[in-house]
Amino acid sequence: MRLTRYFLPVLRDTPKEAEIVSHRLMLRAGMIRQESAGIYAWLPLGLRVLNKVNAIVREEQNRSGAIELLMPTIQSADLWRESGRYDAYGKEMLRIKDRHEREMLFGPTNEEMITEIFRAYVKSYKDLPLNLYHIQWKFRDEVRPRFGVMRSREFLMKDAYSFDLDQAGARHAYNKMFVAYLRTFDRLGLKSIPMRADTGPIGGNLSHEFIVLASTGESEVFCHKDYLDFAVPGVDTDFDNIAGIQGIVDKWTSLYAATSEMHDVAAYEAIPAASRVSARGIEVGHIFYFGTKYSDPMMAVVNGPDGKETTVHMGSYGIGPSRVAAAAIEASHDDAGIIWPEAIAPFKVALLNLRQGDSSCDAACETLYRQLTAKGVDVLYDDREDRPGAKFATADLIGVPWQLMVGPKGLAEGKVELKRRVGGDRELLSPGDAVARFTA
């Protein structure tokens, strides 16, 4: 992408409404724009990040055996009356009437709808297990939206729903998501720790929150230090190996880890003092097993092997990609701007023409830009007629992991300079070698 043909409205000053660092930096980097309290437009740079997060979430959901579909944002009130939640949900649910005065709502979650879809088609235990997910916008009319997209009213959520014949099957479905989440957050470049959680209004009795540690996190968390060094399950993980998956979950739940709501001071203090971690964290994922809470009232049943109708056991599993983007910034930034994990960086490399208008610099940049683009590398070519300092500042602000500098001094030696966003190591190398460093 050529910067002069892109839409990147970076701000030098911070809009005053932004208090926390991720909100400030997302506004300054031109990623988002607030349209209303807790409602944001995702500008091109922000959308790039969001899409990268989604792609990784999707890959790991698919790897674990979940299947993607897409449900609508607007739902019928009648559906929610079946589960009893239309009245129970309260003011957080945005209720709407259509032109025929029919009661509708903007979905805050999709248990009812997915259960309705399931029961319409699935009649046999032979079609189980099944895990369906989608990545769709949700609306929860928070009393007090804040922290930018971290706690917005409209937010993107990946929500998966599992269906199994019995509790043992559901437990495996839960475990698979547990492992998929470990892998997902690891690939997103985030250090996440599963913590035992309260099940809240969604209900059920088995639940974990996945918490990313960040000093500015909104909840206080306590855990055993060893979690920080646990190895994340690899790509070769066999999600059909029930005992193997259970083993991973057992390991990741063997030590103490809890948010302040579930905190057990005695259990925490049983840990040797040197191994205690008391920190702040951001919830980026939440998984629940809730049995027949919805399948029972909504009559989601299948014929079992014995020919009898059996109510299916369900679980639901959420990740907020829009929150993940903000959490990544909270966890990784400096005075100059964002430091993206490479996996979700909007661009992989910033090509900085340090003397725009100089024929040799321009020519070298054009060649580099073409070669990198041809390889499928996400490159942002800063071709503005600006001083170098302004280009460095922009590249730092938006957090591009690599900066490839082309200037007259280097070119005189036939070299360009490659630098990481962090660390400060600079390397002079030939343009061909620079291109060779990057893979799509």
Place this chain on the structure above:
RNA sequence: CGGAGUGUAGCGCAGUCUGGUAGCGCAUCUGCUUUGGGAGCAGAGGGUCGCGGGUUCAAAUCCUGCCACUCCGACCA
């Protein structure tokens, strides 16, 4: 929903107390000079001062009603 604030140019702010025809920095546009970490000079454009009502010869400023947004608290992916 309780408490506290803020609304003046795209962004950050001054002006409001003490009423007199709207200003600064950044950004934008034009020209020239610059160019290895947010350039300099000269010129230009851009505002129903959140919205309505009132007081006054005159309102960004005083009174009043409303709206929006932010922060603290209770609540949450």
